[in-house]
Amino acid sequence: MKRTLILILIGFALALWPLGGYQEGIVILMCINCIAAMGVSILTGFTGIFTLGHAAYMALGAYTTAILTVRYGVHWFPAVIAGGLMAVIIAWLIGIPTLKLTGDYYAIASIGLGEAIRLILENWQSFTRGARGFPGIDPYTTRTMAVVIFIVLAILMFNLLDSRLGRELRASRDDGTAASLMGFNTPRTRMKALVISAFFCGIAGSLLGGYMSFIQPSMFDMMKSTELTAVVVFGGLGSMSGTILGSAAITLIMEYFRDISQYRMLIYGLLLVVIMVFRPEGLLGSHEVWELLRWRRKNNA
Amino acid sequence: MAFTFSTFIQQVINGLSLGSVYALIAVGYSLVYSILLFSNFAHGGFLVVGGYACYYLLTQWGYGVSVSMFGALIASGITAVITERLAYKPIRERTSLTLYLLIASMGVNIIIENLFVVTVGGRIRALPQNTFPTGVFSLWGGVTLSASDILSLVTAVIFLGLLQVFLNRTRWGLAIRAAACDIRTAGLMGVNVTFLISLVFFVAGVLAAVGGIFLSVRYSLYPQLGSITTKAFIAAVIGGLGSLPGAVVGSLILGLAEMLTAGFISSQMRDLVVYSLLVIMLLIRPAGFFGKEISEKI
Amino acid sequence: MLELSHVNMRFGGVMALSDMSFHIQEGSLTGIIGPNGAGKTTIFNIISGVYTPTEGQVYFQGCDITPLKAYQIIRLGVARTFQNLRLFTRSTVLDNVMTSAQNRYINTYREEYFTGGMSQANRPAPESWYSFIESCLHVGRWAKTERTLRKTSLELLDRVGLADRADQTAGTLPYGMQRRLEIARALALSPKLLLLDEPAAGMNPEEVFELNDLITGIHRDFKLTILVIEHHMDLIMRICPHIICLNFGAKIAEGSSGDIQNNPEVLAAYLGTDEEE
Numbered sequence: 001m002k003r004t005l006i007l008i009l010i011g012f013a014l015a016l017w018p019l020g021g022y023q024e025g026i027v028i029l030m031c032i033n034c035i036a037a038m039g040v041s042i043l044t045g046f047t048g049i050f051t052l053g054h055a056a057y058m059a060l061g062a063y064t065t066a067i068l069t070v071r072y073g074v075h076w077f078p079a080v081i082a083g084g085l086m087a088v089i090i091a092w093l094i095g096i097p098t099l100k101l102t103g104d105y106y107a108i109a110s111i112g113l114g115e116a117i118r119l120i121l122e123n124w125q126s127f128t129r130g131a132r133g134f135p136g137i138d139p140y141t142t143r144t145m146a147v148v149i150f151i152v153l154a155i156l157m158f159n160l161l162d163s164r165l166g167r168e169l170r171a172s173r174d175d176g177t178a179a180s181l182m183g184f185n186t187p188r189t190r191m192k193a194l195v196i197s198a199f200f201c202g203i204a205g206s207l208l209g210g211y212m213s214f215i216q217p218s219m220f221d222m223m224k225s226t227e228l229t230a231v232v233v234f235g236g237l238g239s240m241s242g243t244i245l246g247s248a249a250i251t252l253i254m255e256y257f258r259d260i261s262q263y264r265m266l267i268y269g270l271l272l273v274v275i276m277v278f279r280p281e282g283l284l285g286s287h288e289v290w291e292l293l294r295w296r297r298k299n300n301a
Numbered sequence: 302m303a304f305t306f307s308t309f310i311q312q313v314i315n316g317l318s319l320g321s322v323y324a325l326i327a328v329g330y331s332l333v334y335s336i337l338l339f340s341n342f343a344h345g346g347f348l349v350v351g352g353y354a355c356y357y358l359l360t361q362w363g364y365g366v367s368v369s370m371f372g373a374l375i376a377s378g379i380t381a382v383i384t385e386r387l388a389y390k391p392i393r394e395r396t397s398l399t400l401y402l403l404i405a406s407m408g409v410n411i412i413i414e415n416l417f418v419v420t421v422g423g424r425i426r427a428l429p430q431n432t433f434p435t436g437v438f439s440l441w442g443g444v445t446l447s448a449s450d451i452l453s454l455v456t457a458v459i460f461l462g463l464l465q466v467f468l469n470r471t472r473w474g475l476a477i478r479a480a481a482c483d484i485r486t487a488g489l490m491g492v493n494v495t496f497l498i499s500l501v502f503f504v505a506g507v508l509a510a511v512g513g514i515f516l517s518v519r520y521s522l523y524p525q526l527g528s529i530t531t532k533a534f535i536a537a538v539i540g541g542l543g544s545l546p547g548a549v550v551g552s553l554i555l556g557l558a559e560m561l562t563a564g565f566i567s568s569q570m571r572d573l574v575v576y577s578l579l580v581i582m583l584l585i586r587p588a589g590f591f592g593k594e595i596s597e598k599i
Numbered sequence: 600m601l602e603l604s605h606v607n608m609r610f611g612g613v614m615a616l617s618d619m620s621f622h623i624q625e626g627s628l629t630g631i632i633g634p635n636g637a638g639k640t641t642i643f644n645i646i647s648g649v650y651t652p653t654e655g656q657v658y659f660q661g662c663d664i665t666p667l668k669a670y671q672i673i674r675l676g677v678a679r680t681f682q683n684l685r686l687f688t689r690s691t692v693l694d695n696v697m698t699s700a701q702n703r704y705i706n707t708y709r710e711e712y713f714t715g716g717m718s719q720a721n722r723p724a725p726e727s728w729y730s731f732i733e734s735c736l737h738v739g740r741w742a743k744t745e746r747t748l749r750k751t752s753l754e755l756l757d758r759v760g761l762a763d764r765a766d767q768t769a770g771t772l773p774y775g776m777q778r779r780l781e782i783a784r785a786l787a788l789s790p791k792l793l794l795l796d797e798p799a800a801g802m803n804p805e806e807v808f809e810l811n812d813l814i815t816g817i818h819r820d821f822k823l824t825i826l827v828i829e830h831h832m833d834l835i836m837r838i839c840p841h842i843i844c845l846n847f848g849a850k851i852a853e854g855s856s857g858d859i860q861n862n863p864e865v866l867a868a869y870l871g872t873d874e875e876e
Contacts, residue, residue, distance in 0.1 A: 050400060097584045104340045107403070108538050109583050111531060116576035123569050156735045163734035163741065167698040171687050178685035181647055183673040183702035183788060222531070226407050233404050238689065266415040272408030277391045280401040286689055
């Protein structure tokens, strides 16, 4: 309850704090990145399934929403939801055969599938306008809207992790065999995680389309997928608040280095290696912010 | 595009030539996987280092072809060893989770790629015209066989042969094969594991450089050239991760599939075919052609 | 309540179990002993559905469970612990127990319309279940169910003497406590049959002594059928009225502890190895 209230307060601050146009853009981008990162986090951080293809689900969301709003004049709200649902459907279809794979095999398969989805979008000229991109999307993603959707999704996500499903995912991450011998249908567990994560990434993609008013398959390449997973690791595998903090921090750092954009990726790569070498558990390890605060208070008392 | 026998033969030749380059890359990647059980995404970076080293030795310092190639192989090998020492070794000593190694390797790949972007620029370069023989032999029916095709096939065979001899006939080669079965036991048997892993990375780096030089001859040289290793990874998975013969077979299959698609369907579809092949293979036989099925003790 | 009927298990060319048959009475406490590699854990893996036997059937409460997957068998009321600890190491002690407490199922038997036979269906026990929507929104049954789960889990932790460790990360517990946590986690499923795989491995004599009391205690209080694999002969002899002895994947003796102690084949299997040492 306290967590929900704090999230709502953060939401009000993000939505109402007076900001210039440029900073507003950063807030929107931060919300979008956080939503996508939460999606990857529930799969990689909480279920232990390492993905390198989740940008494809963002692409599916973005294209679904763009086509629905531009071609068929659908209102943005149902179109964004449809974007999330499209990602869910494709994830489910992909998940049936591929979730049997474990470890690096799933990671490589996810690269293959992610790239395949991108290539299909690129080559299906008549429907997606191909590699040149899809212009003229109504800029429906306002700051308030992005913040509200982010906060609502964050509340749902934290609630979900603090429930039957959260324990189920963590059990199958820590020891899949033991989980199945505690009565969990582990293939189904993995599917639940994948579908939820695809929904989040689909929504993030839909919002990105509305923010940029232009989408292009190359925006959702393997580099983007890697970035999503890297952010989750940076925040700490198994920490949702870490994921959000990490994602927000990386967005800000990347914006800060925008002027020296050619060094941006270099710094990003260095950051990844340095974190892995010196603090592989990420920002918060596998703990949530409030758990760490509680311990600190306990130790001081 | 109509099916003609000469096109078919032509595309088979192209496919084998491309496949042999993939094989050089995939074998190095698979070798590292067989020892450390993680996907080294920095492998593409090693390849780029090899390509650029060769380019600069040839153009800036004016060395001959053989010296430049040799220098490139050494440069790439050393880069691989440095990467292992600076990035992977500290992680390995701290945790057994290969996920961290995987992400670090992605970081290294990004660093190498962008070091070249920042220092020499993202411009596309070509190795000088007269570096390698460029002759084209006409066979029957318009089928051509270029000297670079022959060269890449022959070089791939030579290097893979050398690797085979190294792994089977030398003391360290045998140690590497033992470590591929069980690295901890190999350590207990008195093998210097740190040196052995460095050696493996050196060999992988050298093979990647050979692949990198051929790719820059065939296409051109640019910092993102390393991304082609994704194909080699896929080839290695199709063959069975960690299996060297598997990596070679997978690479040839992939090269052929790509070129035949380009010849008979459309060249835009070739990547899609590659990824579909990967997914189909994983569904039918997740461990690949030569992979080991792993079972867990409970 | 549990019956193995002519079970064979082959791994490649190795015969891990051959023609294994035995019957376990409801409410009994049975020990399985045998030298290393005799196939004890393989029996547990077959009963709990980790392996499907090459030949033969396993019956649980009259139903053929041979073709069922592990999680389905567990939901019928079988719970087990692991020889080489398999806790959810990154979760807290309490979460470990709650994780399995949420998996209580009620078995209903129904007549199969087409085959005319009986089949078992499981549905989640209402006191440990709530829906996905309730999970997302933390409304409805969420609060009450979570409270119940927490309460029952804490009671079980108290039972195995770990109540004061509830908030600790499971992986950081001392070895003997991890073994007891495994028992609590298995009990949280409220099983009818409990399989304990070497519960005393790595424990000191004092801890083994406490474990004695714990096993006999839960056998009495929870009205369970228990099957124990153990290396500690004295533990088995002291607590198990009925003992099955294996060697090389075959049953060589079965009976009361007295019978087993005087059985020449058992002595040969054990003392033979002792002489070599």
